[in-house]
Amino acid sequence: MLQRGMRQIAARASQADPVISLIRCCSSGASDPSSCNPDFTSLPKALVPGHQALWNPRTNKGSAFSLRERQALGIHGLVPPVVSTPELQEQKVLRNIRGQASDLDRYVQLMDLVERNEKLFYRVICNNLEEMMPLIYTPTVGLACQKYSFIYRKPQGLFITIHDLGHISDIIAAWPQDDVKAIVVTDGERILGLGDQGCAGMGIPVGKLALYTAIGGVKPWQCLPIVLDVGTDNEKLLNDPLYIGLRQKRDRSEKYDQLIDEFMKAVVSRYSYNCLIQFEDFANNNAFRLLEKYRHEYCTFNDDIQGTASVAVAGVLASLRITGTKLKDNTFVFQGAGEASLGIANLIVAAMVEEGLSIEEARKRMWMVDSRGLIVKNRASGGITEHKAHFAHDHEHIADIGQIVKALKPTALIGAAAIAGVFTEEILRDMASFNAKPIIFALSNPTSKAECTAEQAYKYTDYRAVFASGSPFDPVTTPGGKTLIPGQGNNAYVFPGIGLGVTLFGVRHVSYNMFLEASKACAELVTDKDLAEGRVYPPLKDVREVSIKIAIRTAEYAYEKNLTSLYPKPPDMEAFIRRHMYHYDYLNYEPEFYDWPSQ
Numbered sequence: 001m002l003q004r005g006m007r008q009i010a011a012r013a014s015q016a017d018p019v020i021s022l023i024r025c026c027s028s029g030a031s032d033p034s035s036c037n038p039d040f041t042s043l044p045k046a047l048v049p050g051h052q053a054l055w056n057p058r059t060n061k062g063s064a065f066s067l068r069e070r071q072a073l074g075i076h077g078l079v080p081p082v083v084s085t086p087e088l089q090e091q092k093v094l095r096n097i098r099g100q101a102s103d104l105d106r107y108v109q110l111m112d113l114v115e116r117n118e119k120l121f122y123r124v125i126c127n128n129l130e131e132m133m134p135l136i137y138t139p140t141v142g143l144a145c146q147k148y149s150f151i152y153r154k155p156q157g158l159f160i161t162i163h164d165l166g167h168i169s170d171i172i173a174a175w176p177q178d179d180v181k182a183i184v185v186t187d188g189e190r191i192l193g194l195g196d197q198g199c200a201g202m203g204i205p206v207g208k209l210a211l212y213t214a215i216g217g218v219k220p221w222q223c224l225p226i227v228l229d230v231g232t233d234n235e236k237l238l239n240d241p242l243y244i245g246l247r248q249k250r251d252r253s254e255k256y257d258q259l260i261d262e263f264m265k266a267v268v269s270r271y272s273y274n275c276l277i278q279f280e281d282f283a284n285n286n287a288f289r290l291l292e293k294y295r296h297e298y299c300t301f302n303d304d305i306q307g308t309a310s311v312a313v314a315g316v317l318a319s320l321r322i323t324g325t326k327l328k329d330n331t332f333v334f335q336g337a338g339e340a341s342l343g344i345a346n347l348i349v350a351a352m353v354e355e356g357l358s359i360e361e362a363r364k365r366m367w368m369v370d371s372r373g374l375i376v377k378n379r380a381s382g383g384i385t386e387h388k389a390h391f392a393h394d395h396e397h398i399a400d401i402g403q404i405v406k407a408l409k410p411t412a413l414i415g416a417a418a419i420a421g422v423f424t425e426e427i428l429r430d431m432a433s434f435n436a437k438p439i440i441f442a443l444s445n446p447t448s449k450a451e452c453t454a455e456q457a458y459k460y461t462d463y464r465a466v467f468a469s470g471s472p473f474d475p476v477t478t479p480g481g482k483t484l485i486p487g488q489g490n491n492a493y494v495f496p497g498i499g500l501g502v503t504l505f506g507v508r509h510v511s512y513n514m515f516l517e518a519s520k521a522c523a524e525l526v527t528d529k530d531l532a533e534g535r536v537y538p539p540l541k542d543v544r545e546v547s548i549k550i551a552i553r554t555a556e557y558a559y560e561k562n563l564t565s566l567y568p569k570p571p572d573m574e575a576f577i578r579r580h581m582y583h584y585d586y587l588n589y590e591p592e593f594y595d596w597p598s599q
């Protein structure tokens with residue numbers, strides 16, 4: 001019965017499902033279980049195939065295996081007698097996580113869970129997104145990267161070092177999944193606001209890809225986290241005997257570019273040109289440079305530049321419904337002229353061009369401030385890179401942000417320089433004196449780096465500010481008793497949806513316009529009720545729906561530009577997307593379930 005059941009599972013199930021492929025592989029009598037999946041290397045070879053379902057996190061249901069499944073798979077007695085519902089398992093996990101002493105402990109518990117029971121992990125994340133996102137992503141993931149060498153347990157992705165030059169395709173070939181469609185890669189040099197974390201930056205690709213699945217519904221076996229270890233300039237790590245990365249200074253020679261080049265080629269040679277490569281947490285100079293170098297030739301984007309831009313512009317577009325203005329009526333001052341600010345400014349320019357302005361006219365409405373003050377033409381102190389030069393206007397140089405705000409009287413003030421508290425009471429009061437509804441975005445992360453708190457932004461503008469932040473802030477109550485809920489410009493509103501659209505429809509190229517489409521899709525989902533509460537983003541709990549809308553927009557745009565590989569175009573895009581999204585429901589392994597009547 002067991003063998004018949006397994007054969008039927010194997011025969012009838014989708015070729016693409018690795019779980020089923022695994023069972024097929026084992027039930028076909030493969031002599032070495034480790035040839036089916038590396039997770040089995042620790043198993044005695046004599047184990048019957050059904051045991052694989054218990055030890056593989058992708059198939060494991062723990063105490064939720066039914067009695068029939070336990071008998072059929074030969075695992076009866078290997079799990080406790082109780083048969084749990086998935087709902088009960090979820091409650092148990094939640095109780096366990098909430099009982100931990102710190103967020104880092106909670107992170108470790110969650111990483112343990114995903115390595116034990118993947119479906120249960122995603123059930124817990126998806127059903128408790130607002131509680132779990134800060135644990136698997138910012139801010140806890142930052143702490144996890146700092147402690148990664150301690151908490152590292154088993155491989156969750158690939159480690160490629162500068163010494164692997166010439167052999168990168170061998171490493172890519174070692175990854176056990178053939179169907180990878182999305183890679184998140186970092187070189188660990190600028191991990192969140194924490195600087196160089198070297199090889200320990202691996203926590204970021206792992207966290208981002210967990211959100212690809214939890215929010216974007218991209219299947220976990222289609223996701224591959226990669227760290228490119230070229231050394232680190234972080235002395236603390238170099239002196240730490242437990243550090244898991246290369247113990248050398250960052251290689252900044254031409255070998256760095258050779259490594260990236262070889263890496264890109266090795267990826268497409270195994271996974272095709274449709275494989276999405278998301279660059280994450282590279283330092284400023286490399287981030288811009290590599291994006292420009294590869295964006296036309298590969299299916300790639302940089303989330304710190306383009307994803308951030310898309311999320312911020314979504315918030316700005318929604319804000320316009322509160323201020324009652326057109327985008328082109330606004331003047332923006334950016335505190336910071338790095339990846340985030342330049343990305344946002346360029347996307348706003350693209351949106352203003354859609355409103356009928358020329359690029360030059362649009363750029364004139366953007367002002368940038370960096371560590372040397374206002375960026376103006378021929379600035380004596382210099383420091384104006386090619387990217388900043390687009391926003392260097394004829395104006396006297398002013399060093400102080402307070403004086404800049406007084407002189408330029410912007411309608412919108414965007415902070416992304418990680419200078420805590422720089423939006424002072426005076427600046428906020430000034431913004432409220434020029435504008436009926438000033439737009440104030442304090443985007444710097446983590447919370448301790450925010451330019452101002454939500455409470456300050458509201459209080460010093462007589463509760464007229466349209467506010468959003470990078471890190472979450474608690475709701476604020478006005479003196480009149482109204483509750484304002486600050487928006488959080490979380491990148492997770494956008495990149496999982498772009499990833500879903502790109503991977504599902506085989507999009508070959510990610511263009512800037514897709515990010516603008518994503519901004520519009522996200523902004524359109526902000527309801528009048530949300531706006532009345534002060535929110536310029538949809539509630540975070542609805543982020544999966546945002547992803548679906550963004551995936552549709554991404555794909556529609558790609559079909560229009562002939563950039564997809566999936567033909568014919570599905571007549572009902574939304575239904576197609578929903579049908580293909582990953583779901584955390586357990587598969588049924590009861591033989592009868594697959595024992596369909598013969599013709």
Ligand code: NAD
Binds near residue numbers: 337372443444471
């Ligand atoms: P970056 O290193 O590329 O840029 C930082 C910029 O700040 C540089 O232009 C630098 O010149 C400028 N700067 C430094 N000191 C300054 C000073 N005293 N006055 C004015 N400008 C100064 O970093 P980035 O990727 O642009 O990120 C900046 C911040 O934005 C970080 O805190 C990051 O966490 C945050 N961020 C938020 C989101 C989000 O909310 N969704 C997304 C990405 C980045």
